[in-house]
Amino acid sequence: MAGKNKKFILEFEKPVIELEKKIQEMRDHAASSGIKLGGDIKRLETKAKELRKQIFSNLSRWQRVQLARHPMRPYSLDYIERICSYFEEFHGDRLFADDKAIVAGIGMIDEFSVVILGQQKGRGTKQNLYRNFGMPNPEGYRKALRLMRFAAKFNKPIITLIDTPGAYPGIGAEERGQAEAIARNLFEMSHFPVPIINVIIGEGASGGALGIGVGDRILMLENGWYSVISPEGCAAILWRDAANASKAADAMKVTAPDLVDLKIIDEIVKEPVGGSHEDYDLAADYVKKAILKHLKQLVKIPADKLIEQRIEKFSKMGAWVE
Amino acid sequence: MDWFKRKKESLKPIQKKELPDGLWIKCDGCGEIIFKKELEKKFYVCPHCDMHMRVGNDVYISVLLDKGSFREFNKNIKSADPLEFTDFKHYSDRYKATVKKTGINEAVVTGTGSLDKHKVVVAIMDFRFLGGSMGSVVGEKIARAIDKALKLKCPLIIVSSSGGARMHEGVLSLMQLAKTSAKLAQLAKMGIPYISILTNPTTGGTTASFAMLGDVHIAEPGALIGFAGPRVIKQTIGQDLPKGFQRSEFVQEHGFLDLIVHRHELKERISKILSFLESKN
Numbered sequence: 107m108a109g110k111n112k113k114f115i116l117e118f119e120k121p122v123i124e125l126e127k128k129i130q131e132m133r134d135h136a137a138s139s140g141i142k143l144g145g146d147i148k149r150l151e152t153k154a155k156e157l158r159k160q161i162f163s164n165l166s167r168w169q170r171v172q173l174a175r176h177p178m179r180p181y182s183l184d185y186i187e188r189i190c191s192y193f194e195e196f197h198g199d200r201l202f203a204d205d206k207a208i209v210a211g212i213g214m215i216d217e218f219s220v221v222i223l224g225q226q227k228g229r230g231t232k233q234n235l236y237r238n239f240g241m242p243n244p245e246g247y248r249k250a251l252r253l254m255r256f257a258a259k260f261n262k263p264i265i266t267l268i269d270t271p272g273a274y275p276g277i278g279a280e281e282r283g284q285a286e287a288i289a290r291n292l293f294e295m296s297h298f299p300v301p302i303i304n305v306i307i308g309e310g311a312s313g314g315a316l317g318i319g320v321g322d323r324i325l326m327l328e329n330g331w332y333s334v335i336s337p338e339g340c341a342a343i344l345w346r347d348a349a350n351a352s353k354a355a356d357a358m359k360v361t362a363p364d365l366v367d368l369k370i371i372d373e374i375v376k377e378p379v380g381g382s383h384e385d386y387d388l389a390a391d392y393v394k395k396a397i398l399k400h401l402k403q404l405v406k407i408p409a410d411k412l413i414e415q416r417i418e419k420f421s422k423m424g425a426w427v428e
Numbered sequence: 429m430d431w432f433k434r435k436k437e438s439l440k441p442i443q444k445k446e447l448p449d450g451l452w453i454k455c456d457g458c459g460e461i462i463f464k465k466e467l468e469k470k471f472y473v474c475p476h477c478d479m480h481m482r483v484g485n486d487v488y489i490s491v492l493l494d495k496g497s498f499r500e501f502n503k504n505i506k507s508a509d510p511l512e513f514t515d516f517k518h519y520s521d522r523y524k525a526t527v528k529k530t531g532i533n534e535a536v537v538t539g540t541g542s543l544d545k546h547k548v549v550v551a552i553m554d555f556r557f558l559g560g561s562m563g564s565v566v567g568e569k570i571a572r573a574i575d576k577a578l579k580l581k582c583p584l585i586i587v588s589s590s591g592g593a594r595m596h597e598g599v600l601s602l603m604q605l606a607k608t609s610a611k612l613a614q615l616a617k618m619g620i621p622y623i624s625i626l627t628n629p630t631t632g633g634t635t636a637s638f639a640m641l642g643d644v645h646i647a648e649p650g651a652l653i654g655f656a657g658p659r660v661i662k663q664t665i666g667q668d669l670p671k672g673f674q675r676s677e678f679v680q681e682h683g684f685l686d687l688i689v690h691r692h693e694l695k696e697r698i699s700k701i702l703s704f705l706e707s708k709n
Contacts, residue, residue, distance in 0.1 A: 273655065273656075274664075275655070275656030275660045275661045275664045276661060276664065276665055277661065277665065277669065277670070277673070279655070279656075280654050280655060280656065280661065280673070280674060281682045282682070283640070283682065283683070283684050284636070284654075284655040284656070285635035285636040285639070285640050285654065285655035286640040286684055288605075288636040288637075288655070289605075289609060289635070289636050289637050289638070289639075289640040289641050290640075290641070292605055292606050292609035292610070292636075292637060293609045293610075293612060293613045293616075293641055294613070296606070296609060296610030296613045297610075297613050297617075312593070312602060312633070313593075313602070313605060313632070313633055313636040313655070316602055316603075316605055316606060317636075319606075320606050320609075320610070332599055332602075333598050333599045333602065334593045334594070334595055334597075334598055334599060334601045334602040334633070335593075335595055340595050343595065344515040344516075344595060345515060345516075353515075357511065357513050357514060357515060357598075358511065358513070358595065358598035358599075359511050359598055359599075360598065360599070364599075365599060368510065368511075368598075368599060368600060370599055370600070370603060416610070417610045417611070417614065420603060420606045420607045420610050421571060421607055421610070421611070423564075423600060423603040423604075423606075423607060424510075424563075424564030424565075424567055424568055424597075424600050424603065424604060424607070425507075425508040425509075425510035425564050425597075425600060426505050426506060426507060426508050426564045426565050426568055427505070427506050427507075427508045428502070428504050428505040428506065
């Protein structure tokens, strides 16, 4: 499906969408009546383009969160099929089940053979239920771990795509050790002797995101968000009202530029104007280029040095005085 | 007739269970009123119903370590309030007020000590300090405690009591999960034992990192242990939770705890495990 579907319009996009609609109407009118409106249309088109640029270069944090959740935003498989010239999806954690909220497999990105995995959301009710809204159960994290061990064994770099509203909070998830599954991944990911690149492509909610988010490079799309809890969750607890999510997003500083300032992410990956859902191919191309750039650097580093630097990277995170 | 209408019931905050204060203490488990001096002697385990009350780090120091052996380190690491976080109050003000109120500097104390003559490094969390939440300082202190255990080549014991990662430090709190887990992987590589003690409650990011990465997992009876909090789960699935859900006994039944140990027996049982580990074949 192309990224041009405009069924879903965000509040702040409306002025541009309306203008674009008007332009289309003028075009239709010109075509049917034969009146020449070329000049006017052109002027309005320039204006629309400028307006779009202006809106999208001044997004608030909460607006970015909404973009990260846009129902037409490309998901892990949309990227994987565009980035990889070959991909074979592998299933199951060999322990309990195959979690559909995480996809994982082997693939080729240009000349690099990699293991690539990520949380997968669904589009539409049926798909979303199938994918559990991109909220993994423990078996999802354990499938990821199994394939990362596979990568370590065969010396393949690991690419993880992060996009989740959180690890699933359910009875079964607790019974099967959601916390243990995430903790185990953090523990093991710190020591895999192969390059690991994490890309936050959409939502990075808390431990559910971090569970596949330990690596040598952390990249983040321009309109992604990543924090310790969702803005709604934070607002519900600290403001006692989820409606204050916008305030919470500001207070927690959840966007990519914030995470550069906080020295958490290594690079912001550009998105097409208007967000990644506007052009899947272009969005995937930006992601691919960023991955390749870092991969080329990382494969040159010896494994023990890589691990040492990775631990050092996470050891430095945080802010304290003494 | 406005006064006749029933006033909208406002949300009542859940009563905060702070550390017991005063001469007499009412047990939340059985409702018995107990003399505080007696409770102190029993390390705040109810003599009537055996409920393990929530206690601060000072009590666990007495429970676990030989008298006078505890030496705290990294006491003065403090939060830098990196986000300049504000909700109704500034986080920095809340932080200072908490330090003043509790008399402790952060949600964890770390140090060395001896447990039945076994030299150990301990990190003891404290729920009194912002719900035992893990921010940069908790993560850093625990990471340094692990470094200390590595350096001294002696066992590490972490007592968890925490609602999870601290929201007021956003993504920096989240990264402490990765930091502490990476450090524990280094410790494991050197073959140094790590005993994780889970007390009421241990949830969220704390469980999803160091608390679930021990060589031995010991919980106190009846402790709430889980990833998501029961309220969140109930809201998500829209049904009541099974009885005993996420309590120590339930968690052990599902395979995540080696032992459930009474507070009065903690020291002795751990001492035996440490002796076992130290014995040479």
